[in-house]
Amino acid sequence: xxxxxxxxxxxxxxxxxxxxxxxxxxxxxxxxxxxxxxxxxxxxxxxxxxxxxxxxxxxxxxxxxxxxxxxxxxxxxxxxxxxxxxxxxxxxxxxxxxxxxxxxxxxxxxxxxxxxxxxxxxxxxxxxxxxxxxxxxxxxxxxxxxxxxxxxxxxxxxxxxxxxxxxxxxxxxxxxxxxxxxxxxxxxxxxxxxxxxxxxxxxxxxxxxxxxxxxxxxxxxxxxxxxxxxxxxxxxxxxxxxxxxxxxxxxxxxxxxxxxxxxxxxxxxxxxxxxxxxxxxxxxxxxxxxxxxxxxxxxxxxxxxxxxxxxxxxxxxxxxxxxxxxxxxxxxxxxxxxxxxxxxxxxxxxxxxxxxxxxxxxxxxxxxxxxxxxxxxxxxxxxxxxxxxxxxxxxxxxxxxxxxxxxxxxxxxxxxxxxxxxxxxxxxxxxxxxxxxxxxxxxxxxxxxxxxxxxxxxxxxxxxxxxxxxxxxxxxxxxxxxxxxxxxxxxxxxxxxxxxxxxxxxxxxxxxxxxxxxxxxxxxxxxxxxxxxxxxxxx
Amino acid sequence: xxxxxxxxxxxxxxxxxxxxxxxxxxxxxxxxxxxxxxxxxxxxxxxxxxxxxxxxxxxxxxxxxxxxxxxxxxxxxxxxxxxxxxxxxxxxx
Numbered sequence: 001x002x003x004x005x006x007x008x009x010x011x012x013x014x015x016x017x018x019x020x021x022x023x024x025x026x027x028x029x030x031x032x033x034x035x036x037x038x039x040x041x042x043x044x045x046x047x048x049x050x051x052x053x054x055x056x057x058x059x060x061x062x063x064x065x066x067x068x069x070x071x072x073x074x075x076x077x078x079x080x081x082x083x084x085x086x087x088x089x090x091x092x093x094x095x096x097x098x099x100x101x102x103x104x105x106x107x108x109x110x111x112x113x114x115x116x117x118x119x120x121x122x123x124x125x126x127x128x129x130x131x132x133x134x135x136x137x138x139x140x141x142x143x144x145x146x147x148x149x150x151x152x153x154x155x156x157x158x159x160x161x162x163x164x165x166x167x168x169x170x171x172x173x174x175x176x177x178x179x180x181x182x183x184x185x186x187x188x189x190x191x192x193x194x195x196x197x198x199x200x201x202x203x204x205x206x207x208x209x210x211x212x213x214x215x216x217x218x219x220x221x222x223x224x225x226x227x228x229x230x231x232x233x234x235x236x237x238x239x240x241x242x243x244x245x246x247x248x249x250x251x252x253x254x255x256x257x258x259x260x261x262x263x264x265x266x267x268x269x270x271x272x273x274x275x276x277x278x279x280x281x282x283x284x285x286x287x288x289x290x291x292x293x294x295x296x297x298x299x300x301x302x303x304x305x306x307x308x309x310x311x312x313x314x315x316x317x318x319x320x321x322x323x324x325x326x327x328x329x330x331x332x333x334x335x336x337x338x339x340x341x342x343x344x345x346x347x348x349x350x351x352x353x354x355x356x357x358x359x360x361x362x363x364x365x366x367x368x369x370x371x372x373x374x375x376x377x378x379x380x381x382x383x384x385x386x387x388x389x390x391x392x393x394x395x396x397x398x399x400x401x402x403x404x405x406x407x408x409x410x411x412x413x414x415x416x417x418x419x420x421x422x423x424x425x426x427x428x429x430x431x432x433x434x435x436x437x438x439x440x441x442x443x444x445x446x447x448x449x450x451x452x453x454x455x456x457x458x459x460x461x462x463x464x465x466x467x468x469x470x471x472x473x474x475x476x477x478x479x480x481x482x483x484x485x486x487x488x489x490x491x492x493x494x495x496x497x498x499x500x501x502x503x504x505x506x507x508x509x510x511x512x513x514x515x516x517x518x519x520x521x522x523x524x525x526x527x528x529x530x531x532x533x534x535x536x537x538x539x
Numbered sequence: 540x541x542x543x544x545x546x547x548x549x550x551x552x553x554x555x556x557x558x559x560x561x562x563x564x565x566x567x568x569x570x571x572x573x574x575x576x577x578x579x580x581x582x583x584x585x586x587x588x589x590x591x592x593x594x595x596x597x598x599x600x601x602x603x604x605x606x607x608x609x610x611x612x613x614x615x616x617x618x619x620x621x622x623x624x625x626x627x628x629x630x631x632x
Contacts, residue, residue, distance in 0.1 A: 049578065156574075280580065280583065504547070504550075504551060504554075514547075514550070518550055521550070521554075522550060522553065522554050522557075525554040525558070526554055526557045526558045526561065529554070529555065529558035529559075529562070530558045530561045530562045530565070533558065533559070533562035533566075533587070534562050534565055534566065537562075537566045537577065537580050537583060537584075538566060538569055538576065538577065
């Protein structure tokens with residue numbers, strides 16, 4: 001068997017192997033750090049803090065009749081009782097706007113943490129809210145809402161501040177907040193005041209503004225204006241579906257508002273929980289165990305294929321003598337299989353998938369989709385909702401990335417195909433099922449050996465890491481634009497792949513890059529690991 | 540262990556250490572500016588930074604050892620070489 005090492009090093013030079021002492025030292029060091037971080041994790045037991053400040057801004061103007069008002073406050077009260085969680089993670093407040101004398105808005109419920117001791121009183125207080133009536137001073141209502149959120153004692157420690165606006169009309173009271181024509185309709189009016197207030201609030205830290213347009217009088221033109229100018233973050237969307245924060249929903253009347261209120265609360269409050277990152281401890285152990293196992297197998301393979309190059313000849317000979325022939329053969333395959341691709345007769349076209357390749361893509365996409373959906377949901381019944389999004393992300397990350405690299409390699413004269421990698425698949429499933437952290441890769445690119453040089457092998461391997469990092473940047477942009485689910489999954493998937501691919505253990509890509517250029521490997525590895533750690537802690 | 544093994548160890552330690560150091564400092568700065576984000580991970584950045592710095596320092600030793608070993612190996616290789624052929628006798632006058 002002509003191993004990769006022999007091919008790379010040449011006949012007259014010493015062959016490289018990774019010795020067991022090196023592996024043992026490396027993982028000993030990581031184990032010490034693990035113990036340190038693990039102990040930290042135990043000492044800082046999570047305390048349930050307020051995660052979201054939600055202020056409902058309700059239109060109490062004369063256009064809302066008494067019956068509708070009763071339906072609205074009953075629905076909000078029911079939402080406090082049944083939908084908003086009572087674990088202390090939500091701070092809730094209500095502001096009503098309308099005109100009565102000089103008053104344009106008032107706080108109906110000051111910021112209150114909803115927990116087991118407060119929710120009944122809050123629900124009761126909501127029921128007792130009376131309608132103000134009069135005009136629609138929307139800018140004043142939004143201004144007061146942000147004032148309540150900012151002045152709350154929880155403001156500094158809460159991740160998200162959200163305003164939810166419910167109105168059946170348009171702003172018609174000028175509060176002179178705007179000094180210019182912000183919506184470009186030719187004059188400065190109450191609409192511009194609303195935009196100016198929301199712009200100020202966004203600058204000061206408002207994370208999200210969603211709204212509901214109630215009733216048939218709330219026209220599509222109004223909905224479009226609010227969607228384009230008021231909801232945050234921009235760009236606003238029409239809901240449902242609630243694919244990102246910053247949405248507007250039209251409901252036909254107060255009854256529909258009441259019936260869909262629970263869905264709205266779930267969309268707003270659940271948004272924070274939708275962001276997922278591997279737990280630090282899980283990610284650490286998954287990566288160490290996967291890399292450690294690969295190291296051990298790789299070391300054994302080196303001892304079997306090149307016993308003379310093992311640091312201790314006696315140990316290498318003993319290992320070689322102890323292992324059965326079947327295992328030795330498997331170990332040889334483990335190292336050399338990446339470059340043993342047999343070209344089939346149908347693999348003549350650069351842009352076509354071979355049958356085996358298509359199967360490989362299908363299987364690896366299925367596993368990726370299952371894994372990332374499984375780790376993201378708390379309840380398995382929710383997995384079907386996530387699968388389309390995760391599948392789309394997997395196609396971009398796994399298929400597009402690998403197919404692009406395959407085509408480039410094929411054009412360069414090196415036949416490359418996507419194939420399942422059973423070792424990677426095993427460690428991938430292990431890390432998913434045991435740690436709920438997808439690590440490793442169920443498939444990889446294999447190459448036709450004769451035309452590959454150390455440089456071209458290193459280039460293709462480096463491209464796989466670099467493309468994953470570039471895709472991570474793209475998904476991060478998607479994430480920051482508000483498409484949190486697809487951005488979140490794509491970001492974690494790309495950074496996991498980049499980190500895994502840069503690990504310098506044969507037959508992983510990192511080792512090919514290391515063999516070709518140590519400095520390039522160092523740059524890629526540091527970038528990938530740093531971003532992965534940041535993703536785990538900060539996301 | 541021969542020099543490539545020491546060199547490999549050194550590069551791995553340098554890579555892991557630098558990544559931990561950079562990510563530790565970055566998370567430390569980020570959590571200082573945004574204490575509300577993932578407060579449960581607040582105690583992690585300092586140990587992460589220290590572990591990273593220690594690992595980077597640790598990588599110096601295998602680098603030094605690798606260099607030393609390489610010189611030794613070159614010496615051994617030269618010792619194994621056959622003696623150089625005798626110089627040509629001076630041309631007859």
